[in-house]
Amino acid sequence: MIRALKVALIVFGVVGILFGLLLIFSPGTLASKSGVSEVAGYLKYTMATLGYCLIAPSVFLIIAARDPLRHINWVRFAIVWCILGVAVELYSVGRSDITFGHAAALIIMHAFFAVVFLALYPWRHKISN
Numbered sequence: 001m002i003r004a005l006k007v008a009l010i011v012f013g014v015v016g017i018l019f020g021l022l023l024i025f026s027p028g029t030l031a032s033k034s035g036v037s038e039v040a041g042y043l044k045y046t047m048a049t050l051g052y053c054l055i056a057p058s059v060f061l062i063i064a065a066r067d068p069l070r071h072i073n074w075v076r077f078a079i080v081w082c083i084l085g086v087a088v089e090l091y092s093v094g095r096s097d098i099t100f101g102h103a104a105a106l107i108i109m110h111a112f113f114a115v116v117f118l119a120l121y122p123w124r125h126k127i128s129n
Contacts, residue, residue: 002068005075005120009065012113016058023051057058057081069125079117085110 022030027047031039039047057077064074089103089110100107 001120002122005068005122006065008113008116008120009061009068009078012117013058013062013065015109016054016061019056019076020051020058023047023054026092036050069122071118072122075117075121080119082110082114086114
């Protein structure tokens with residue numbers, strides 16, 4: 001089970017890094033996939049800022065995958081990140097800021113990883129902090 005948790009942390013970290021790089025280097029492409037035709041300069045800056053804010057914790061999730069029991073707080077961070085991701089995305093859909101179609105991929109991804117991390121969480125291992 002720990003091996004599966006390691007793999008899940010690495011996959012989630014790699015996805016975060018790739019998405020962060022897309023936000024930094026190709027914000028227009030991501031915006032057009034979401035139905036936005038043109039992105040203002042300040043939004044490109046904001047997207048790039050979000051990009052590096054995704055990359056940094058994603059790198060540490062990959063590092064934590066080497067020994068998830070020792071770095072259990074990073075596993076907890078990933079769980080909270082995914083649950084908050086689903087909550088904020090559903091909230092944005094509920095407020096009609098975006099459509100469900102725009103948010104569906106992120107909602108599904110975050111919900112999937114939240115379930116995976118919770119299912120693989122080492123509940124029975126003695127964890128010392």
